[in-house]
Amino acid sequence: MRITTVLFDLDGTLLPMNQDEFTKGYFKLLAAKLALHGYEPKQLVDTIWACMAAMVKNGGTCSNEEVFWEKFAAIYGEKALADKPLFEEFYEKEFEGAKAYCKFSPGVPKAIRRIQEMGYRVVLATNPIFPAVATEARIRWAGLEPSDFELYTTYENYSYCKPNPAYYKEILDRLTLAGTEQLMPGKLLLLLERYQGTAFNFQHISVLLTQFMALLKCTGRKLLTSLTSGWIITLLKKWIRPYRKLFQVYRMKQKDYSLLRHGKK
Numbered sequence: 001m002r003i004t005t006v007l008f009d010l011d012g013t014l015l016p017m018n019q020d021e022f023t024k025g026y027f028k029l030l031a032a033k034l035a036l037h038g039y040e041p042k043q044l045v046d047t048i049w050a051c052m053a054a055m056v057k058n059g060g061t062c063s064n065e066e067v068f069w070e071k072f073a074a075i076y077g078e079k080a081l082a083d084k085p086l087f088e089e090f091y092e093k094e095f096e097g098a099k100a101y102c103k104f105s106p107g108v109p110k111a112i113r114r115i116q117e118m119g120y121r122v123v124l125a126t127n128p129i130f131p132a133v134a135t136e137a138r139i140r141w142a143g144l145e146p147s148d149f150e151l152y153t154t155y156e157n158y159s160y161c162k163p164n165p166a167y168y169k170e171i172l173d174r175l176t177l178a179g180t181e182q183l184m185p186g187k188l189l190l191l192l193e194r195y196q197g198t199a200f201n202f203q204h205i206s207v208l209l210t211q212f213m214a215l216l217k218c219t220g221r222k223l224l225t226s227l228t229s230g231w232i233i234t235l236l237k238k239w240i241r242p243y244r245k246l247f248q249v250y251r252m253k254q255k256d257y258s259l260l261r262h263g264k265k
Contacts, residue, residue, distance in 0.1 A: 005150075005175065006115055010126035010135070014112075015142040016103035025101040033090050037083065047075050055129050056161045060170075064128050064155035091133045099141045109143040116148075124152035125171060127162045131155055151175065 008014055011022070027048065031041035054071040055064040073081050116122055126135060132154040136146045146152060151174060153167075160167035 003120070005121040005123060007123045007125040007171070008112075010124055010138055010142070014105075014108050014124075014144070015138055016105050017101060022098065022101040026095070026098045029094050029097050030090055033094050034083075034086065037086060047072060050075065052129050055155065056164075058159055058161060058164075060159040060166060063157065063159055064161060065131070068129075068155060088131070088133070091131055091137070095134055095137060099137075102138075102141050104141070104143060106143070112144060112148055121150050121175070122148065123171065123175065124149040125168070126153055128153040128155050128158035128167075129161060132157075 011017055012019060027045045030048070031039070031044050034044055035041055051068045051071045055067050058064055058067045069081060069084070112122060124135075124139065126138075130138075135152060135154045139146050139148075139152065151171065153171065158167065158170060160170055
């Protein structure tokens, strides 16, 4: 299996953050702006959550952006669609305040540059529930530029969300990749076992992990500390635990076979 492309998540991987703190801070900023235009804060936040849930359930018939605004209009009425410019203005201005709820890891830009120098294609596979302007802002908070990625997913141009396997297939189709050509470091690897039988081929997961460890070695220790935060240990424990007994049986059988070969049984 040859790795040609590295897919990264953004929030909590390239851009360190506490997801709950970031979400609460982001919603607080949005509610404060929209309150000036007649939106009751709690109802607005509840509506945004409902719109996000609708995007996650998107079956691919339209963009996530269309799903978002269809749900928004279903709650507030068609007249609310006239307020789209308010949201766009928020993401261009006030959303910058949400940077305070994120951290910066200096090893991330260096790691991305090094991976590119090694000849890998780099893709930002962040959940496409944000408009491009918000995704591009978060990319810059991580010390990167949108141009650092061959592709990054936003709600305008994707029709699925995580954890739907079709989201990843949509990326592969756009990059004309086979399911065995890409690698996903970061917390997303914790979800890989869900996608058996999809476009991703994880039959040779040990090969994937071996190549990932080689990639880490090449890019340096900072990548390991910046991006993984112990996920490898968590991942291995999670995968190995169900098969521990199987491994024990295998070792016993190997031992028995060895004894038989040497005439000791």
